[in-house]
Amino acid sequence: MTSNSTDQANISADVLLTLDETLQFLGISRPTLYRWLAQGEITGLKAGKQWRFRKSDLQAYMARDPLAATDAPEELVAAEIAALKAALPNASDPPIGHIGAQTPGSIEAVFGAICDLAFALHASDIHLEPVRLADRSDYWLRMRIDGDLQEIRRIPNGLHASLNLCIKQAANLDLAERKVPQEGGIPYRHADMSFVLSVASLPTLHGESITIRIQQKERMLMLLETIGITPEHPLRSWIGSPSGLILFSGPTGSGKTTTIYSCLNEIATPERKTFTVSETLDAVIPNTTAIIVNERAGMGYGPALRSLWQHDPDILFIGDGSVAEAAQALPAFALTGHLVLAQIQAGSAAAAAVHLVNCGAEQFAVAMSLTGILSQCLARKICTECKEAVSMDASHPLLVHARELSKRGGLEMPAEFTLYRGRGCDRCRNTGYRGRIALYEAMEWSQSLVEAMQRRASVEELEEIAVSQGMVTIGALGIGKAIAGETTLDEVFRVCASRSQAML
Numbered sequence: 299m300t301s302n303s304t305d306q307a308n309i310s311a312d313v314l315l316t317l318d319e320t321l322q323f324l325g326i327s328r329p330t331l332y333r334w335l336a337q338g339e340i341t342g343l344k345a346g347k348q349w350r351f352r353k354s355d356l357q358a359y360m361a362r363d364p365l366a367a368t369d370a371p372e373e374l375v376a377a378e379i380a381a382l383k384a385a386l387p388n389a390s391d392p393p394i395g396h397i398g399a400q401t402p403g404s405i406e407a408v409f410g411a412i413c414d415l416a417f418a419l420h421a422s423d424i425h426l427e428p429v430r431l432a433d434r435s436d437y438w439l440r441m442r443i444d445g446d447l448q449e450i451r452r453i454p455n456g457l458h459a460s461l462n463l464c465i466k467q468a469a470n471l472d473l474a475e476r477k478v479p480q481e482g483g484i485p486y487r488h489a490d491m492s493f494v495l496s497v498a499s500l501p502t503l504h505g506e507s508i509t510i511r512i513q514q515k516e517r518m519l520m521l522l523e524t525i526g527i528t529p530e531h532p533l534r535s536w537i538g539s540p541s542g543l544i545l546f547s548g549p550t551g552s553g554k555t556t557t558i559y560s561c562l563n564e565i566a567t568p569e570r571k572t573f574t575v576s577e578t579l580d581a582v583i584p585n586t587t588a589i590i591v592n593e594r595a596g597m598g599y600g601p602a603l604r605s606l607w608q609h610d611p612d613i614l615f616i617g618d619g620s621v622a623e624a625a626q627a628l629p630a631f632a633l634t635g636h637l638v639l640a641q642i643q644a645g646s647a648a649a650a651a652v653h654l655v656n657c658g659a660e661q662f663a664v665a666m667s668l669t670g671i672l673s674q675c676l677a678r679k680i681c682t683e684c685k686e687a688v689s690m691d692a693s694h695p696l697l698v699h700a701r702e703l704s705k706r707g708g709l710e711m712p713a714e715f716t717l718y719r720g721r722g723c724d725r726c727r728n729t730g731y732r733g734r735i736a737l738y739e740a741m742e743w744s745q746s747l748v749e750a751m752q753r754r755a756s757v758e759e760l761e762e763i764a765v766s767q768g769m770v771t772i773g774a775l776g777i778g779k780a781i782a783g784e785t786t787l788d789e790v791f792r793v794c795a796s797r798s799q800a801m802l
């Protein structure tokens with residue numbers, strides 16, 4: 299036995315596989331197996347005319363040889379393509395994505411079918427993970443749709459190695475490297491729009507796992523109207539001021555990057571000098587100079603921001619306001635005639651102000667420099683295909699809770715209303731939801747908030763003051779959307795719970 303004793307996968311691995319089982323396990327064709335046997339790449343046992351293979355030997359081979367298993371069995375490939383095509387919803391527009399040159403019936407066509415399905419389902423990312431349950435190995439395909447991870451299929455393990463190689467090749471990753479994480483991208487066109495499939499590979503106990511994020515470059519730069527920021531929205535006057543500090547908060551995947559980029563796209567004109575300082579940049583914003591920070595290279599937020607004083611900026615965007623050096627610099631820039639937009643992770647608008655102080659900004663400076671804070675999140679919309687009214691007694695605990703949350707958040711619920719839900723249908727994959735709406739909580743900074751901040755008021759106090767001055771919280775906005783029949787109370791409570799978890 300040459301197997302690696304630290305590999306838990308081998309505990310139950312000393313099993314003999316037949317030739318057919320071996321072909322499926324390795325994901326190769328019969329001629330390839332014979333070639334490997336002849337070359338001594340793998341060893342088999344022969345009982346009469348029957349070949350048997352030790353599973354542990356095969357696993358050791360898979361772990362050793364990164365280029366093993368390049369050709370997938372034709373029947374498996376054909377069955378997989380058929381299954382993926384059958385999972386397509388009855389969308390009126392047929393998928394027309396392209397991954398290089400696809401030979402019909404090839405493993406590339408399997409990848410192409412996965413991408414087609416992801417686009418048809420409006421998924422934001424594709425997850426492929428090798429999993430082992432009892433005696434069964436699978437390559438688990440899931441997609442995140444409207445923020446929810448949904449199981450799509452269990453792809454036969456025999457396709458794992460070849461599918462991974464195909465994706466890694468398309469993303470320009472090192473095919474021979476399977477022991478360290480890698481990242482790359484695949485340009486992709488769908489419905490006349492350009493996308494990038496950001497591919498990340500990760501070695502796991504049972505093999506390499508792959509996550510693909512679907513990113514549309516153009517989507518990052520939208521008109522503010524398109525993302526629900528009307529001309530009357532307070533954010534419009536905030537970004538219209540020549541100086542001050544605007545904070546943007548919201549959980550990952552809440553669309554806040556899109557909001558910020560769309561703001562910058564609107565205010566960065568050739569007459570103003572605009573810098574963006576961030577760790578990554580998802581889109582090229584016209585009329586801005588992008589600085590990418592890299593702590594390891596000695597170009598962290600501190601040195602980058604210090605040098606900017608010499609470059610006479612008008613507008614600054616800071617990618618992470620929670621880094622101490624950035625937190626300290628934000629109010630200083632804002633109080634000296636610069637318009638500063640910054641991202642900060644916090645559970646609500648009020649929490650963002652307090653968090654900035656906790657991260658190292660001076661309390662007084664924060665109180666004096668703020669113009670406004672926008673906190674946002676996305677709530678799932680009820681599927682219009684299977685929407686139905688639900689009756690709920692006024693004394694139902696959910697309604698009592700909703701009434702309280704709404705009132706505290708600045709919105710009085712009407713006496714009479716109808717709530718809806720999605721029953722679940724093919725169009726929404728039985729989730730009852732399809733698409734999402736953005737909810738924005740806009741905290742306009744005021745003299746009372748300056749004073750409250752200076753006496754170190756709590757997050758709750760700050761929120762109460764803002765609500766008394768007209769702010770509507772995300773919770774209350776969500777309940778308003780539920781009453782309008784766009785979403786459900788359950789969804790609003792889920793969104794609020796995940797926000798309060800993000801609160802520090």
Ligand SMILES: [Zn+2]
Binds near residue numbers: 684
């Ligand atoms: Zn539905």
